[in-house]
Amino acid sequence: MSAEVAIRHRQGDFTLDVAFTAAAGGVTALFGPSGAGKTSIVHILAGLTRPDRGRIVLEGRTVLDTEAGIFVPPEKRRAGLVFQDGRLFPHMSVEKNLLFGWRRSAVRADAAQIERTIALLGLEPLLARAPKHLSGGEKNRVALGRALLASPDILLLDEPLASLDAARRADIMPWLERLRDIARIPIFYVSHSLDEVARLADRVVLLNEGRVTAEGSVFELLAGLGAEKPLGAVLEATVTGIQDGLSTLAFDGGTLLAAEAGEKGRRVRVRIGADEILIAREAPSAISANNILPVTISDIRLDGALAEVTMRCGAARLVARITGASVRRLQLAAGIAAFAVIKSVIVEGG
Amino acid sequence: MRILTPDEIEALLLSLKISSVAVAAALPFAVATALILSRSFRGKTVLDGIVQLPLVLPPVAMGFLLLVIFGTRGGVGAFLKDHFGIVLVFRWTGAVLASAIFTFPFQVRAIRLALEARDTGLDEAARTLGAGWLDRLINITLPLALPGLVAGAITAFAGSLGEFGAIITFVSNIPGETRTLPLAIYTALQTPGGEAEAARLSGLSIVLAFLFLYVAQLIMRRTVAGRER
Numbered sequence: 146m147s148a149e150v151a152i153r154h155r156q157g158d159f160t161l162d163v164a165f166t167a168a169a170g171g172v173t174a175l176f177g178p179s180g181a182g183k184t185s186i187v188h189i190l191a192g193l194t195r196p197d198r199g200r201i202v203l204e205g206r207t208v209l210d211t212e213a214g215i216f217v218p219p220e221k222r223r224a225g226l227v228f229q230d231g232r233l234f235p236h237m238s239v240e241k242n243l244l245f246g247w248r249r250s251a252v253r254a255d256a257a258q259i260e261r262t263i264a265l266l267g268l269e270p271l272l273a274r275a276p277k278h279l280s281g282g283e284k285n286r287v288a289l290g291r292a293l294l295a296s297p298d299i300l301l302l303d304e305p306l307a308s309l310d311a312a313r314r315a316d317i318m319p320w321l322e323r324l325r326d327i328a329r330i331p332i333f334y335v336s337h338s339l340d341e342v343a344r345l346a347d348r349v350v351l352l353n354e355g356r357v358t359a360e361g362s363v364f365e366l367l368a369g370l371g372a373e374k375p376l377g378a379v380l381e382a383t384v385t386g387i388q389d390g391l392s393t394l395a396f397d398g399g400t401l402l403a404a405e406a407g408e409k410g411r412r413v414r415v416r417i418g419a420d421e422i423l424i425a426r427e428a429p430s431a432i433s434a435n436n437i438l439p440v441t442i443s444d445i446r447l448d449g450a451l452a453e454v455t456m457r458c459g460a461a462r463l464v465a466r467i468t469g470a471s472v473r474r475l476q477l478a479a480g481i482a483a484f485a486v487i488k489s490v491i492v493e494g495g
Numbered sequence: 496m497r498i499l500t501p502d503e504i505e506a507l508l509l510s511l512k513i514s515s516v517a518v519a520a521a522l523p524f525a526v527a528t529a530l531i532l533s534r535s536f537r538g539k540t541v542l543d544g545i546v547q548l549p550l551v552l553p554p555v556a557m558g559f560l561l562l563v564i565f566g567t568r569g570g571v572g573a574f575l576k577d578h579f580g581i582v583l584v585f586r587w588t589g590a591v592l593a594s595a596i597f598t599f600p601f602q603v604r605a606i607r608l609a610l611e612a613r614d615t616g617l618d619e620a621a622r623t624l625g626a627g628w629l630d631r632l633i634n635i636t637l638p639l640a641l642p643g644l645v646a647g648a649i650t651a652f653a654g655s656l657g658e659f660g661a662i663i664t665f666v667s668n669i670p671g672e673t674r675t676l677p678l679a680i681y682t683a684l685q686t687p688g689g690e691a692e693a694a695r696l697s698g699l700s701i702v703l704a705f706l707f708l709y710v711a712q713l714i715m716r717r718t719v720a721g722r723e724r
Contacts, residue, residue: 220626226620226623232616
């Protein structure tokens with residue numbers, strides 16, 4: 146149960162040439178700047194665009210194979226697509242919108258599943274409303290529900306949060322996290338927001354100018370990415386204790402202290418900014434920072450006056466952005482053992 | 496005091512009947528034509544020209560052409576009479592045909608504008624949700640083009656009430672059969688002392704035209720307001 150994708154497509158000056166796979170029940174982020182070809186890929190996956198050459202296998206079903214002349218049209222493809230702008234049918238109530246795909250689905254969800262989806266997305270109070278009386282975030286939730294109720298083999302989310310402001314985005318994120326945790330189909334999440342990808346995705350396909358530049362686990366790939374505020378690390382951790390208002394979070398390379406991470410046993414995702422990590426050659430004492438992790442430096446990349454230092458802490462990958470002067474003064478090099486002093490961490494429900 | 500004489504009421508009702516049937520009969524063809532014209536294809540300009548032709552054609556010449564084609568001795572007319580017993584000439588159904596042809600461009604234009612202004616993204620969304628071609632036409636495209644359909648139908652209806660030249664040439668001026676409002680006005684003017692009747696009927700025609708245009712505007716505004724997202 147998975148998705149296999151290989152596409153070659155020319156559109157004017159733009160050439161798309163990508164191949165990647167996605168696992169069932171996981172979120173694969175298609176991440177890259179605008180113009181990288183993210184939306185084109187999603188349209189090709191849904192069947193709305195027919196590529197020059199390619200092969201797409203969804204859940205073991207070949208829906209596109211230009212060599213063999215196979216092209217399953219979008220209405221038969223069972224690929225749920227949630228558009229950037231929701232695209233709810235304005236002449237139908239929320240309920241009718243939700244059931245539009247369900248009515249036309251070959252494998253209809255039963256009443257209990259419909260109830261569950263409506264409850265999962267908190268749509269109960271909206272059912273009788275017209276789309277024009279919904280807020281942006283509500284429209285997105287309805288669009289998500291509508292796509293889910295059509296029982297798709299794959300779910301494609303094309304920047305579903307792009308049209309929302311920061312507050313609304315924060316509102317809808319928990320819904321998406323719940324969806325990720327229960328969905329048994331591959332989910333492709335298109336985004337150019339590093340934070341969204343770090344919160345939601347399991348795997349990342351990095352795209353640039355129509356090509357895949359890297360593909361792998363979100364914990365491996367995201368550290369070091371981002372121009373303005375680069376990410377230092379994305380970790381998955383378990384809450385193991387709570388004391389003095391601080392939670393202890395255990396991850397593969399040790400433990401972290403963080404504020405308010407929920408009850409014991411909860412799985413959470415931790416993000417650390419690359420500017421929030423300091424490097425010390427010796428274990429610092431008498432320091433205000435709570436989190437000091439022993440690490441091994443694996444790579445140093447100089448970029449002008451700045452340096453990006455990649456470190457290993459157990460299986461976790463950390464990237465710190467410090468100055469080149471500091472690298473020279475501390476005589477940092479690959480293979481050296483050091484300590485990462487972490488100023489602040491961001492914890493999100495996982 | 497009676498405002499209208501029985502003859503005048505007869506002309507009014509006949510006009511309403513002919514116009515409604517003409518608009519209703521032309522509607523499916525207008526929708527089909529508008530759908531074809533809202534896509535791009537080879538020969539689109541030619542089809543567009545043919546559809547627009549009645550706008551520039553002299554009505555009397557058109558009426559004569561219809562007489563030649565659909566007269567009982569004309570090719571199509573003889574065929575219809577011999578095989579189906581349908582006679583159009585000098586009948587109200589002939590007036591319906593003439594009205595339908597002349598108001599066809601109005602209907603096609605209004606529907607086409609509505610179709611071209613539609614959000615094709617909704618069509619894509621419907622496709623990914625499993626809706627095939629006809630399904631989308633019935634459940635998405637046409638309901639969303641409804642303001643255009645209604646506006647086109649009412650404009651065509653109002654325009655059809657005024658059709659004169661083609662009707663009088665093709666189906667003549669028979670009271671109770673083909674004497675519509677404009678023909679009744681013309682007849683009144685031909686009759687000594689008929690000016691008062693002509694004035695009443697003209698006033699009636701003008702009021703009707705305003706009324707229908709107003710209703711068309713109202714429906715369009717309400718439907719558009721209801722559809723905003």
